[in-house]
Amino acid sequence: MEQHAPSLRAEALALLRQGLRNSIVAERLGVPVGTVGWWLHEDRKDRGIVVERQHDCPRCQNLPIDGPAYSYLLGLYLGDGHIVAKHKQNHLSIYCCDGWPGLIAAAEDAMRKVITGAGTGRRMKIGCTEVKSYTKHWKCLFPQHGPGRKHERRIVLTDWQQEIVNEHPWNLVRGLIHSDGCRITNWTTRMVAGKRKRYEYPRYFFTNKSDDIRKIYTDTLDRVGVEWKTNARGSDPYHISVARRASVALMDAQVGPKY
Missing domain, CATH: 3.10.28.10 (Homing endonucleases)
Incomplete structure (x- = not known):
């Protein structure tokens, strides 16, 4: 960083304390805006001022x-x-x-x-x-x-969280599928009139090791009328499957494939 006279730094800080923006001070004094920002940061630190980014929590x-x-x-x-x-x-x-x-x-x-x-x-x-x-x-x-x-x-939802989920259940389901879920196409074969035919059908999976998070998911599916079952692979019951045609149609209308 280029070295500047202490008087120039003091002048910049005086202008900043008047409420001028970094860019205006930098243009007026002919120094890089990054340098002005650094001076402001160091000045606040020296004076023990903690600045929090503006937010609307x-x-x-x-x-x-x-x-x-x-x-x-x-x-x-x-x-x-x-x-x-x-x-x-x-x-x-x-x-x-x-x-x-x-x-x-x-x-x-x-x-x-x-x-x-x-x-x-x-x-x-x-x-x-x-x-x-x-x-x-x-x-x-x-x-x-x-x-x-x-x-x-x-992992338990608070009352105010549950109220939001109850009002917007499909948004929660969509977020869970978009993070730890998927929509896939399964297939099987059957003998029809002496010939083996292939049938394809879509289904949704959600996989999570947390019993609590899976319950939040399945409770929400119950609320919106989606039928589900647990698919245990080996001894791990981490997989929730939605495969019935009507329930898949509901999921397709509200969630759909990832994109």
Whole structure:
């Protein structure tokens, strides 16, 4: 970084304390805007001022919550999400497969609708994209956050969360399927008039190790009239299947394949 006279830095800080934006101060004094931002950061740190990014946390500000967006994001969080809550790191992360770019955009859109003003970003990894939103207030929206893996601790919805899910059940189902579920096409063969014919039929799977999260999913399916069953592979009853034609039709109308 280029060295500037202490008097120039003092002049910049005086202007910033008057409420001028970084870009205006930088243009007026002829220094990079990044340098002005760094001076402001160091000045605040020296004076013990903690600056929090502006946000509209519905729980803290007693604001209405975007129910459809929240119910969908809750499904994503319960499936493939986690919250980092440290002194200098606070963010919600949702992991999305790169094969479904529509889901990446949907996750980011839901974050922005649930807490307006919180910054969002994407971090590319091998085969997936981490969609992140930066604010400590995600803990307010997802009280299920805690130490350890979700399937190793109790996961129960609060009364206010359950009210949102009851009002927007399909959004939760969609979020859970988009995170830990899939729509596949099974096939079988039958003898018809002495000839073997192939039949194909779609079905939905949801897989999660948490008994509590699976119950949240199946309770919601019951509420919307979808029939389901548990498919145990080996001794692990982690798989929920929806295969009956009428129930698959309901899922297709409300969820559909990943995109």
